[in-house]
Amino acid sequence: MTSDLLTDTAAGLAARMAAREVSAREVVDAHLDRIEATDGDGTSDTDVHAFLTVVADTARRHADDVDQRRVTGRDLGPLAGVPLALKDLFTMRGAPTTVGSRILEGWVPPYDATVTEKLRAADVIVLGKTNMDEFAMGSSTENSAYGPTRNPWDLGRVPGGSSGGSAAAVAALQAPLSLGTDTGGSIRQPAALCGLVGSKPTYGAVSRYGMVAFASSLDQAGPFARSVTDAALLQSVIQGHDPRDSTSIDPVRVGRDLPDLLADLDAGVEGLTIGVVTELQGEGYEPGVLAAFEDSLRRFEALGATVVEASIPHASYGLPAYYLVAPSEASSNLARFDGVRYGLRVDAPTAEEMNAATRGAGFGPEVRRRIMIGTHALSSGYYDAFYNQASRVRRLIANDFATAFEQVDVLVSPTSPSVAFPLGDKTDDPLAMYLNDVATVPASLAGVPAVSVPNGRGAEGLPTGLQVMGPLLGDDRCFRVARALEADLGLDPVPSGANAVAPA
Amino acid sequence: MRRPSRRRVSEMALSEAEVRHVARLARLDLSDDDVAELAPQLSQILEYAEQVGEVAADDVEPMVHPFPVTNVMRDDHPAASLPRDEVLSQAPDAREDRFAVPRIVAEDA
Numbered sequence: 001m002t003s004d005l006l007t008d009t010a011a012g013l014a015a016r017m018a019a020r021e022v023s024a025r026e027v028v029d030a031h032l033d034r035i036e037a038t039d040g041d042g043t044s045d046t047d048v049h050a051f052l053t054v055v056a057d058t059a060r061r062h063a064d065d066v067d068q069r070r071v072t073g074r075d076l077g078p079l080a081g082v083p084l085a086l087k088d089l090f091t092m093r094g095a096p097t098t099v100g101s102r103i104l105e106g107w108v109p110p111y112d113a114t115v116t117e118k119l120r121a122a123d124v125i126v127l128g129k130t131n132m133d134e135f136a137m138g139s140s141t142e143n144s145a146y147g148p149t150r151n152p153w154d155l156g157r158v159p160g161g162s163s164g165g166s167a168a169a170v171a172a173l174q175a176p177l178s179l180g181t182d183t184g185g186s187i188r189q190p191a192a193l194c195g196l197v198g199s200k201p202t203y204g205a206v207s208r209y210g211m212v213a214f215a216s217s218l219d220q221a222g223p224f225a226r227s228v229t230d231a232a233l234l235q236s237v238i239q240g241h242d243p244r245d246s247t248s249i250d251p252v253r254v255g256r257d258l259p260d261l262l263a264d265l266d267a268g269v270e271g272l273t274i275g276v277v278t279e280l281q282g283e284g285y286e287p288g289v290l291a292a293f294e295d296s297l298r299r300f301e302a303l304g305a306t307v308v309e310a311s312i313p314h315a316s317y318g319l320p321a322y323y324l325v326a327p328s329e330a331s332s333n334l335a336r337f338d339g340v341r342y343g344l345r346v347d348a349p350t351a352e353e354m355n356a357a358t359r360g361a362g363f364g365p366e367v368r369r370r371i372m373i374g375t376h377a378l379s380s381g382y383y384d385a386f387y388n389q390a391s392r393v394r395r396l397i398a399n400d401f402a403t404a405f406e407q408v409d410v411l412v413s414p415t416s417p418s419v420a421f422p423l424g425d426k427t428d429d430p431l432a433m434y435l436n437d438v439a440t441v442p443a444s445l446a447g448v449p450a451v452s453v454p455n456g457r458g459a460e461g462l463p464t465g466l467q468v469m470g471p472l473l474g475d476d477r478c479f480r481v482a483r484a485l486e487a488d489l490g491l492d493p494v495p496s497g498a499n500a501v502a503p504a
Numbered sequence: 505m506r507r508p509s510r511r512r513v514s515e516m517a518l519s520e521a522e523v524r525h526v527a528r529l530a531r532l533d534l535s536d537d538d539v540a541e542l543a544p545q546l547s548q549i550l551e552y553a554e555q556v557g558e559v560a561a562d563d564v565e566p567m568v569h570p571f572p573v574t575n576v577m578r579d580d581h582p583a584a585s586l587p588r589d590e591v592l593s594q595a596p597d598a599r600e601d602r603f604a605v606p607r608i609v610a611e612d613a
Contacts, residue, residue, distance in 0.1 A: 110590040203570040217569050246576040247569070254571070320555040331530060338531070340603050345596030351605045352531065360533025368532060372523070372546055373553075375530040389556045391566030396559060398567055430545055431552060447570020472570070 003504040005030040006173040007494055010082045010230040013176060017070070017081045024063040024070075024081030028125055031083045032056050035127065035174045038501055042147035045156070048501055049149050050169035052088050053095050054128035059083065062125045079233055080123035085169035085178035088129035089136060090221070091210040092116045099212045100134040100144040100162075103362030104343040113210020114242045115179065115221055122237045127175055130165030134364045135334065136186055136214045138162050139436035142427055143366045150423070151194060152501040153462055157420040160190030160436075163224070167194040170224045172501045173494065177234050178224045183215050184322050185415075185440025187222045188452040192415035192465025195454045195493055197231040197482065198224050200440075202473050203447035204249035205258055206235075207242030215329035216247070218322075218444050226493040228453060228483040232261040235475070249473075259476035269303050269484040272477075275310025275408030277469075280439045285417045288458025293414045296455045296466050299488050300412075300481075310408050312400040315442050317393045322441040323434055324377050324390035330367075331374025337362065369430060398446040405471040410481050413439045415452040415465035439467060449475040453482035454491050461497050516554050517547035 005013065005027055016022045035054055040047025066081045091097050091109035098104050112120075119126060133143035141149045141164025151159040152172040159168040163180025167190035170178050180187040182200035191198025199222040206221045213219060223234035239258050242248045251257045276297060281290060301307050339345035339358030346357040363371065377386035404411060417438060426433045443450040448469055455466035466485065470478040495501055518526070520543045527534045534542070588601060597604040 107594055110586050110594065243576075243578060247571075247573060249571065250576075314559060317556060317559055320553045323549060324553050324556065335531075339596060340605055341591075342594045343596070347606070349606060351608045354606050355531045356528075356533045359531055363532070368534075368538070369542065369545060369549070371530050371532060372526050372542060373549055376518070376522075376526045376546070376550070377553075379526065379529060385557060386550075386553065388566050389560060390553070391568055392560035392562075392564040393556045395564050395567035398570070431548055434549075434552075 002030045002033070006034055006504040008176065009227045010079060010176040010225060011227070011233060013082050014079055020070070024066040024125065025060065027081060028059050028063040028083050028127070031127060031175055032059065034504065038172055039174065047150065048152055048155070048168050048172045048174070049147060050085065050130050050165040050172060050174060051128045052098060052131050052146055052165070055095050055126065058094065059125050059127050066123050066125070077122040077237070079237060081125060082177060083125045083127050083175045084119060085128060085130045085166055085175040086116070086126050087132055087163050087166045087178070087180045089132060089181055089212050090115055090179065092126065092129070095129060097129065097212065098146070099136070100132040100146060101362065101364065101367070102145045102344060103337050103358070107342045111210060114207035114244060115238050116210060118238050118240070124177070124237065130169055130178065132165055133162035134367050135212070135330070136162040136181055136183055137330070137366050137370055139185070139189055139433055140426065141165060142423065143364060145364055148423060151420045152495040153195060153497055154420060154460065154499045155501065156499055157422050158193070160193035160416070160420065162186040164190050166224050167191060167196055167198070170194070170196055170226060171495055173504050176226065177230060179221055179234070179238070180224055181211060181219055181221050182444070183218045183326060184444045185437040187224065188440050188450060188465070188467060189416050189436055191224055191452040192463065193420040195463030195495065196224050196226060197228050197451065197453050198222065199231050199235055199451045199475070199478070200443065200449060201235060201239060201475055202249070202449040204247050205239045205475065207240070207245040207248050209242055209244040213333040215326040216333060217329060218326060228479055228486050229265060231451070232265055232479045236261050256473055259473055261476050261479055264476060264480055265483050267480055269300055269305040269481055271304065272409045272481065273306045273308060273407070274300050274481065275308055275404055275411045277315065277411050277413045278309055278311050279313070279315035280413035284435070284438070285414055286419065286458060288419065289414045289417060289464050292456030292458060292464040293466060296412070296485055299485060303484055303488060308408065310404050310411055312397065312404060312411070312442055314393060314396045314400055318397055318442040318445055319434065319438050321390040321393040321397070322437065322445060323373070324386050325394060325445070327370040327374035328377045328387045329374070331371045331378065334367070334371055366430070394445045397442055401446040401448055401471070410477055411469040413467050415439060415467040419458040419460065419462035419464060443469045448472055449478050451478040451482045453486055454493065455485060455489065456491070516550040518543055518550065
């Protein structure tokens with residue numbers, strides 16, 4: 001019974017709760033027990049360490065409340081009573097928000113993120129806050145100040161990042177759903193490495209209010225799940241215009257509604273044209289990743305899609321442009337961590353010395369590197385050659401996408417050039433770590449939606465992912481194509497292998 | 505995937521003195537060891553990023569946002585703000601309903 005609650009989908013659990021076959025309290029207790037059994041505190045090499053904070057009491061109270069309201073016949077939402085793990089970058093009253101950093105250690109935010117409010121309104125039950133690369137800067141979750149998270153498929157490997165805790169929680173059956181954020185691939189890459197579905201919505205589809213900012217023109221919240229339908233259900237809950245985020249898409253101003261992610265989800269790919277991005281494959285991608293990708297293309301053809309070559313001519317400039325734009329915005333956003341209003345303070349005789357001492361002690365190595373790159377790129381004499389030039393390249397990439405979508409319905413590529421790599425493999429080489437994002441940053445720079453869906457097994461039997469990219473506000477199309485591949489493949493999302501997390 | 509050789513020295517390389525200058529701009533205390541480690545790392549990253557100069561002439565309009573956005577103003581109605589005591593309770597130092605900081609102006613100024 002318990003293991004069956006852990007392996008079921010969010011949609012399946014919601015249906016069983018609605019039919020009163022199981023209570024929300026039973027579902028929540030089963031997942032809290034699973035966290036207790038598998039998560040640890042990160043000190044053992046068998047600890048998944050997906051969570052930084054577990055809010056067990058709050059979660060149980062919320063579950064009891066859902067159960068009571070269900071008894072009285074109240075109309076509850078489609079995910080009511082389903083547990084979720086929340087990246088420790090969204091503010092939530094009553095629990096610390098650390099962003100994986102020492103500089104915010106102990107901070108209990110006095111307000112809820114819009115996403116947190118929407119989850120509560122939908123009666124999705126938050127189990128806790130998940131580990132992440134500090135300030136979402138990284139691709140392995142090894143940059144967390146609170147120790148790394150381990151990949152449930154192989155506890156000696158990274159889960160990807162920066163939303164590695166959220167990915168690992170869902171893969172380890174600690175929660176059927178989680179939320180992450182994606183600035184350059186921080187949902188899609190860990191989804192691929194943990195055998196999950198992960199979605200980066202169209203920029204502006206989900207409110208950024210209450211998300212600790214990294215790169216404001218790129219940051220976007222999105223779901224992890226073990227099925228495409230679950231991911232689409234969760235994204236439907238969190239998307240929508242928010243007056244508190246001035247970059248949130250206002251359907252009135254844009255003249256278009258946000259997409260209905262569920263209406264055509266099972267419509268298949270027959271008649272669709274799928275463009276294979278020439279520039280996002282080949283050299284630098286592992287053979288197992290490329291073999292799974294080729295297999296997916298054959299499946300799309302067999303399912304009735306037309307598969308054609310497509311080009312994003314400036315794709316290879318995406319990574320260098322991203323590693324100027326994102327640090328520039330970060331250096332500006334992170335100026336607020338000055339030891340005055342929240343978090344850490346290191347005392348010094350003057351305010352300015354206190355600012356510098358606090359920031360020097362509170363930020364880890366990767367955050368310092370990015371603040372330094374960004375400050376340099378925005379400084380007098382370098383602004384045009386670095387920041388402005390990167391923003392010009394960003395325009396070229398966005399234009400490339402717009403041109404491609406005149407010919408094709410979606411674009412596809414491998415999500416990540418490799419399967420999950422061993423802990424410690426890339427920590428001494430910042431640039432090698434950045435190359436993990438090579439396939440995901442182009443869509444981030446253009447602002448277009450992209451979904452990663454499991455598409456097979458690569459080296460060592462580890463999961464691989466396929467990225468489906470759509471035009472602006474074409475999130476529904478990404479999910480539809482991902483769903484068709486998922487249905488055709490029928491992969492088991494539960495981790496297997498000699499060094500995998502213990503079975504439920 | 506392109507990746508520069510570690511041996512190539514670019515004109516975009518940062519000296520240790522330049523690293524200290526940028527750290528001052530960023531209000532970031534760095535130890536001598538930090539500076540020695542950061543100078544080659546930052547140089548390598550900037551050398552890689554320098555590729556953006558190979559394309560996109562000046563006539564390409566820089567893109568700062570995926571959607572063409574204009575400033576959004578809210579209606580000018582009073583609304584509740586965050587509870588002051590709760591906000592101040594999270595500050596490292598607060599006195600007399602204010603955030604407290606060390607001396608800002610030099611004594612001999």
